[in-house]
Amino acid sequence: MGVDSGWACRPGNVDHYSCPMNVVEAIDLRRTYRTTTGSFRRRSLEVEAVRGVSFSIAEGELFGLLGPNGAGKTTTIKMLITLLIPTSGEARVLGRDVVQDARWVRERIGYVFGGERGLYERLSAFDNLRYFAELYGVEPKRQRPRIDELLELVGLRGREQERVEGYSRGMRQRLHIARGLLHDPPVVFLDEPTIGVDPVGARELRATIASLTDAGKTVLLTTHYMFEADALCDRIAVIANGEIVAQGTPQELKAGVADGSVVEVEVFGVEERSLELVRGLAGVRAVAVEDRDQKQLLVVQTEPGLELTHAILSQLDGVSVGRVSSREPTLEDAYVALVTAA
Amino acid sequence: MTSARIFLIGGLISYRALFGWLSPWVFIPSLLVAPIFQILLFVYIGRSAALESDEFYVIGNGIQYASIPCVFAMTNIIAGERFQQTLGSILVTPAPRLPLFVGRALPVVLNGFFVAAFGLVVGGLVVGIHVPATAIAPLVLVTAVSALSCTGLGLLSAGLGLIVRETAVLSNVLFGILLVCTGANVPLDALPDWLRMVAQGMPFTHGIEAARLVADGASAGDVAGLVGREALIGAIYAVAGYLLIHVLERHSRRHGTLERA
Amino acid sequence: MMRRTARLLWVGWLVHLKMLMRSAFNFWLGVVYPLFFASAAFLMFRSGDDPKPLLYASLGAAVMGIWGATSTSAGAALARERWLGTLELLVTAPAHFALILLPVTIAMATIGVYSMVATLIWGRLVFGIELHVADSLAFALAVPATVASIGALGFLLAVAFVRFRQAWALGNMLEYPVWLVSGFLVPLALFPDWVRPISWALAPTWGIGAIRGAALGGAPFGDIALALLLGGVYTAAGILLLERALRAARVKASLALS
Numbered sequence: 032m033g034v035d036s037g038w039a040c041r042p043g044n045v046d047h048y049s050c051p052m053n054v055v056e057a058i059d060l061r062r063t064y065r066t067t068t069g070s071f072r073r074r075s076l077e078v079e080a081v082r083g084v085s086f087s088i089a090e091g092e093l094f095g096l097l098g099p100n101g102a103g104k105t106t107t108i109k110m111l112i113t114l115l116i117p118t119s120g121e122a123r124v125l126g127r128d129v130v131q132d133a134r135w136v137r138e139r140i141g142y143v144f145g146g147e148r149g150l151y152e153r154l155s156a157f158d159n160l161r162y163f164a165e166l167y168g169v170e171p172k173r174q175r176p177r178i179d180e181l182l183e184l185v186g187l188r189g190r191e192q193e194r195v196e197g198y199s200r201g202m203r204q205r206l207h208i209a210r211g212l213l214h215d216p217p218v219v220f221l222d223e224p225t226i227g228v229d230p231v232g233a234r235e236l237r238a239t240i241a242s243l244t245d246a247g248k249t250v251l252l253t254t255h256y257m258f259e260a261d262a263l264c265d266r267i268a269v270i271a272n273g274e275i276v277a278q279g280t281p282q283e284l285k286a287g288v289a290d291g292s293v294v295e296v297e298v299f300g301v302e303e304r305s306l307e308l309v310r311g312l313a314g315v316r317a318v319a320v321e322d323r324d325q326k327q328l329l330v331v332q333t334e335p336g337l338e339l340t341h342a343i344l345s346q347l348d349g350v351s352v353g354r355v356s357s358r359e360p361t362l363e364d365a366y367v368a369l370v371t372a373a
Numbered sequence: 374m375t376s377a378r379i380f381l382i383g384g385l386i387s388y389r390a391l392f393g394w395l396s397p398w399v400f401i402p403s404l405l406v407a408p409i410f411q412i413l414l415f416v417y418i419g420r421s422a423a424l425e426s427d428e429f430y431v432i433g434n435g436i437q438y439a440s441i442p443c444v445f446a447m448t449n450i451i452a453g454e455r456f457q458q459t460l461g462s463i464l465v466t467p468a469p470r471l472p473l474f475v476g477r478a479l480p481v482v483l484n485g486f487f488v489a490a491f492g493l494v495v496g497g498l499v500v501g502i503h504v505p506a507t508a509i510a511p512l513v514l515v516t517a518v519s520a521l522s523c524t525g526l527g528l529l530s531a532g533l534g535l536i537v538r539e540t541a542v543l544s545n546v547l548f549g550i551l552l553v554c555t556g557a558n559v560p561l562d563a564l565p566d567w568l569r570m571v572a573q574g575m576p577f578t579h580g581i582e583a584a585r586l587v588a589d590g591a592s593a594g595d596v597a598g599l600v601g602r603e604a605l606i607g608a609i610y611a612v613a614g615y616l617l618i619h620v621l622e623r624h625s626r627r628h629g630t631l632e633r634a
Numbered sequence: 635m636m637r638r639t640a641r642l643l644w645v646g647w648l649v650h651l652k653m654l655m656r657s658a659f660n661f662w663l664g665v666v667y668p669l670f671f672a673s674a675a676f677l678m679f680r681s682g683d684d685p686k687p688l689l690y691a692s693l694g695a696a697v698m699g700i701w702g703a704t705s706t707s708a709g710a711a712l713a714r715e716r717w718l719g720t721l722e723l724l725v726t727a728p729a730h731f732a733l734i735l736l737p738v739t740i741a742m743a744t745i746g747v748y749s750m751v752a753t754l755i756w757g758r759l760v761f762g763i764e765l766h767v768a769d770s771l772a773f774a775l776a777v778p779a780t781v782a783s784i785g786a787l788g789f790l791l792a793v794a795f796v797r798f799r800q801a802w803a804l805g806n807m808l809e810y811p812v813w814l815v816s817g818f819l820v821p822l823a824l825f826p827d828w829v830r831p832i833s834w835a836l837a838p839t840w841g842i843g844a845i846r847g848a849a850l851g852g853a854p855f856g857d858i859a860l861a862l863l864l865g866g867v868y869t870a871a872g873i874l875l876l877e878r879a880l881r882a883a884r885v886k887a888s889l890a891l892s
Contacts (some may be wrong), residue, residue: 064887112726116884138728148719150650153656158649166734168638189715210723270807402807410810415674421687421820422678542662549670558674560742563681 053087053123054249055094055111055216058163060084060120062106081104082273088251088266093244096253099370103273104253108222109252112142114275124218130137141219143210145226149207154195156187159195160213167214181209183240185373201232208239219243221252225259234279237263257366271370285362290335291316293360299326308346314339318370325364326353332360332368374490381473404488405495408438412496425560428502433557435492436577439520440551442484445528445544448534450477459561470593472576474615478524485520504588512584518600521581522607523551528574528614537622576610579603646737647744654745665749668699672753673839677760687820692754692763693849694818696844699749700784701812709787709795709805710738720840731880732789732873739792740785747781765849772848772855779858780841783865787837789873790868796879810836 062081081103088094109115185205207323226234269277316332413432477600480511534540580603672695678689711726715721756761816838838860
């Protein structure tokens with residue numbers, strides 16, 4: 032079914048290409064874009080979207096690439112799936128270079144992205160799958176059973192004859208996943224697969240994604256939902272501004288901030304000057320500001336064992352202050368600290 | 374904003390907003406190259422049919438092609454707003470409607486005039502037509518009035534575009550009608566009677582006839598009647614279009630049908 | 635391998651044809667628009683003295699729609715996929731991209747057959763133009779050959795315009811010139827000599843020649859062969875251009891969804 036998996040490093044399998052310990056490898060990947068601005072006097076700007084990203088994913092791992100919008104997640108994934116050629120650096124999937132052996136790699140990867148697009152609206156889900164099955168080289172005899180299997184897996188059985196234009200976001204997403212798995216690829220790349228999906232639908236999608244590694248597949252997932260990465264991923268790389276700022280298991284990342292505490296101060300309009308003063312306090316690790324309707328929430332991460340509430344408030348002299356509380360840090364704080372520091 | 378400003382500035386900005394993507398890669402092929410080939414196409418059909426002179430087809434098609442900006446652009450200006458879903462926001466403003474829409478029409482008329490003039494000049498050169506120097510000024514006038522009058526039709530089409538779902542089909546059908554029923558290519562006496570009557574009510578019919586007479590040596594005064602009729606027809610379409618939009622706007626406020634793309 | 639290729643082309647063609655047929659816009663525009671031009675031409679020829687040009691034009695007018703349907707959509711074929719968000723999926727599929735794109739443009743040309751039928755019926759009902767097909771077999775071969783070769787020309791256009799976002803405008807621009815120079819409505823003899831090689835290089839010229847020959851009694855098989863040969867040439871040229879264009883797109887990231 033699908034494509035030969037003779038690459039696998041399993042006992043008894045001999046493959047004359049290198050037996051990769053790592054299914055996906057990114058080695059100092061860089062990607063620069065040239066854009067032009069202005070209509071009359073065109074100036075070209077160079078934007079470095081990815082600046083030296085390196086990571087590797089072992090077989091059967093669910094690896095998360097976590098970062099805010101514009102961090103370079105999508106660009107990174109596009110390089111890995113052979114859509115973009117890196118400006119420098121190397122990327123390997125199953126031991127093969129994604130630029131030199133693009134076709135070989137394409138036969139063995141699945142690509143799923145979030146959002147409304149990427150499907151033929153005027154066709155039924157079944158027709159969409161049939162078309163892509165042909166494009167991905169699924170044997171004619173296997174196409175029908177495979178499509179049925181996948182419809183069952185993603186919970187679209189019974190609705191496959193309806194046109195995609197009538198599908199909800201969640202249904203489209205599920206169809207995307209089905210499409211990405213048609214040729215039973217050993218490696219699956221998911222680019223923000225739950226974006227814009229309602230909570231219930233998203234939960235089901237995550238369950239499906241988790242089941243992929245259960246089935247032995249290797250998965251790279253990009254997301255900006257921190258809790259999603261925490262819940263699903265074996266390992267996470269946090270990416271911001273085109274660079275990886277932290278890598279590790281969710282536990283390891285949390286441990287980075289597990290000691291220490293967080294002081295939250297409600298403020299009504301705070302200036303950068305005051306923030307700088309707070310940042311400058313001894314024992315303060317990071318300061319972030321979140322907007323909440325009419326007010327803002329100042330989130331201050333502090334070293335363990337220190338009581339800094341008083342010191343912080345004194346630096347906010349002249350600023351209207353509301354509630355003050357302190358709590359344990361969460362993975363989200365770690366994430367915010369990493370991402371805002373970059 | 375005073376009416377005059379709404380007229381001028383609103384018109385220009387909206388035109389650029391909707392056609393800001395109009396790069397030379399679109400403008401030149403669609404509005405400059407295509408009309409020359411349409412002229413050539415019908416010049417050769419004309420030679421094969423051996424009915425009229427080359428000049429007949431150059432003038433007919435040169436002017437007829439102004440319908441691309443005048444009808445398509447005008448329709449898009451309203452229907453395009455609906456597509457971009459900005460129509461609702463615009464109609465909510467207190468700006469008086471007449472200068473608003475008429476202001477949008479001005480760049481369209483200029484565009485139509487320019488396209489027709491280009492077609493006539495370049496088409497004429499390519500095919501080898503000679504027009505007396507005295508004919509230039511009257512031709513400019515006739516062409517301008519024709520562009521104006523067709524834009525009137527464009528305004529009506531824009532109104533219809535609010536009802537019809539596929540506005541591009543509507544615009545193309547109007548283009549086709551203007552191709553067949555204005556004497557642009559088929560001499561009016563070759564049309565069946567009922568079509569000839571339709572032709573009398575279309576923009577371009579009188580303008581094209583006037584242009585042909587002028588090219589053959591008639592003076593502006595000689596064709597004043599035709600030009601007047603052309604302008605009148607355009608005005609009637611413009612008024613009809615304006616009223617239609619007005620009525621539809623009222624209707625949509627009651628029934629919420631405006632944004633249905 | 636051959637079977638896989640054939641299947642890919644067949645499935646791709648069916649799928650895209652299905653989608654095109656479900657688009658009211660494409661459908662009506664593709665059928666109605668050429669009818670106006672045909673009508674103008676018929677009215678012009680009818681009032682002339684000679685009946686031959688009218689008959690000559692009626693078959694050509696019928697085929698105008700096949701070219702119209704292709705030229706106006708093919709250039710933007712990739713832009714359409716980009717807009718749908720499917721372009722990335724097509725490019726990252728293991729199948730050769732040419733085999734994915736070619737059926738798309740052939741499907742576009744196939745829609746033109748509706749226009750052909752409509753124009754022939756229109757010509758018969760409104761203008762009384764009788765059409766008797768002298769050689770049915772040749773006619774049955776000439777039409778698909780014309781569709782396929784025009785589809786291949788569309789493929790070349792689609793590839794040539796892959797770098798241009800405004801490709802639809804460039805494709806539109808080619809509608810008239812081919813109608814003119816392929817001799818759809820007027821015999822090639824009317825054109826200056828230097829136009830002749832341009833006409834010969836265009837598959838539609840041979841396609842319409844074959845269809846006319848089959849209907850009016852000529853020797854169409856040579857024309858059919860030439861149309862198909864040219865179709866092959868366009869496809870080969872398109873494939874070569876495609877390799878370069880795709881590589882450039884991957885380097886410059888111009889395949890990004892706009």
